[in-house]
Amino acid sequence: MRTKAFWIPVGLLAAVALAVWGVWTWRLGTANRDLSLSLEAERQRNFADIAYHVEQIQSLMGKGLVTGTPQGNMRYMSEVHQHAQAAVANFMELPLPSELSSATGKFLQQTGDFANSLMRAESTGREMDAATRAELARLQQESQNLSAQLQTITAQYNQGGFRWNPPVQLTWATLWRGAQLPGKPNAEPQAPKSILPGGWNQVGTAMEKLPVMVYDGPFSDHVGQRTPATLGPLVERPEAERRLSQTVPNMGNLRINGVTDVAGPLPAYSFQLAPNGTPAGPGYTATAEITKHGGRLLQLLNSRTIGNPTVDLARARTLGQEYLNTIGYTGMDATYGQAIEGTATIAYALRENGMLIYPDQIKVQIALDTGEVIGVDARQYLMAHHNRTAPQPRISPQEAEERVNPDLQVQRAQLTMIPNQSGTGEILAYEFLTNFGDDTYLVYINAETGGEEQVLQQVETDGGTFAL
């Protein structure tokens, strides 16, 4: 039988333990509340900022429509672009489920991108045409609608006491299932939607219904819809396998470990390759993709380990070019390249009729230990390549050079084809390699209109050259 002398210390100990646990829980609860409040402030600021920026966008677009000069319009479009960028940054921070957010995010992105493309067009002397003006008016109307909906949501927040991140309450539900947060990725999709105020659903639905937007900018709707310009007939898998042995360097030492299908704009067979002599199993170290149409090498990726370099960048350039010739990509010229950690990555562009065609680009990776080609990326080439007629520039090289800023020293000029802003079209332009102080810039003058299309900075590093 245990005595009082035993139970008193045990009871005291239990009381102390309970008190300590209680204080801990209380402290954790306080910290939890502080954290959730500071996060709440951040979320609410994001939301309030979006409402503000959208309001500004719709009013600035109205001014852009009303103003009588391209300069005035450019000024307002530049402000629209800024507000849209800020709205996007804030919007993407909100923990909304993708099914509600993606259309709205896209609308904000495209609004800014559209304003930017308008500004670019006007800066090269192209005035707004009737269709663009109508599109701008439509966008203004949509922004106005969105602005009104955001105000409705604000009202709903205030009435319903909505919180993005309510502090976790000690309830039975929390004990069993944990806290439910809006937009949490792995939760059931219904749960977060039901937590959000109803206004969000209306925004989501309205935004899904917006028409497709096509303009010259990277976020235009036609960018994702691109299809390859030209490709050959359908190739069966055995034929693709035969092409593999002709294109993959060192294929004699590799075995095919599996094949998967690749969907998307460039359907392909993806072959998984493992070195001979490695134990059988699903593991593989290299992948080669052969397009289903035309049977051309789309991509090669070999992750073999790389030894001490014995080949330099200049030699790698030649090796890459020779390799491209053997696999049927002829007439490619090295443009820029970099060597990092034993691997050289070199970009090649097609030279045709004396003109450098940047959209027809292939990148090659060369292991600098043996000079073996360990990577190829021909996606851009296969998407863009088509038969082009000989260029007929309307402006002579001399006339174009007169358009280059006189403070620059022109080193070299050549005729090039460059991608437009959205990357889906092409512009015939003179490329001027110029020096400005210690820096090197590439200036592109449109060979049809004489407008300055683009300025790139060429950066030389220890590893090689690249352009920005």
Next chain:
Amino acid sequence: MIRRVALGLLLLVVLAVALPSSVGAQGQPTLRWGSRGTSVRLAQRKLQAWGYYKASVDGVYGRRMYAAVILFQRRNGLRADGVVGPATWRALGYTGRAARGGGGRPARGAARSDDVDLLARVISAEARGEPYEGQVAVGAVLLNRVRDSRFPNTVAGVVYQTHAFESVSNGSIYGPPAASARRAARDAMNGWDPAGGAVFFWNPSKPVSRWIWSRPIIKRIGNHVFAR
């Protein structure tokens, strides 16, 4: 608890050691009395802006430059030897590989290496144990998102988007990346895209929202499904 703190400290030390070396301070040549060129000009401009160097920026390491460097080194706790080596360059704020013949602005090479680092962390946390192709594909998905109108416009914006990646939600992204992940990140930055333009990926053996299965699937690599 103490163990966790110790672990955290260890991690901090590892990061502190790993970060500067990964950026690489060897970009600038060592300067001493008599050195000439754009690097000297770079250092002179910086020292002039901070009030150490009073003479003109002429690209020649002379007597007044020597005095300025000594003063700068003494005030910044460096060995006052008048030699602008890696430590002094770092103190001057040039940690990245500056462009050869570059002007006073930081080279973009450093910014790219920041992105590679962040990408490598996500790849390491999300695709550890996946085939190399799968690791590059995860990096490519992130970069495809940067270019997609439905997602933020910067690598950091995409990575830290609320609830976008499990590794950010559960903190595993803050561990040091595996070596293969760094290489995969660089390949993805150079444009290799085994995911074929995908902007979503998920592991079908884990619970995911039903909505995500409605996306057009491009390819399966290892344990991941990739979709547009």
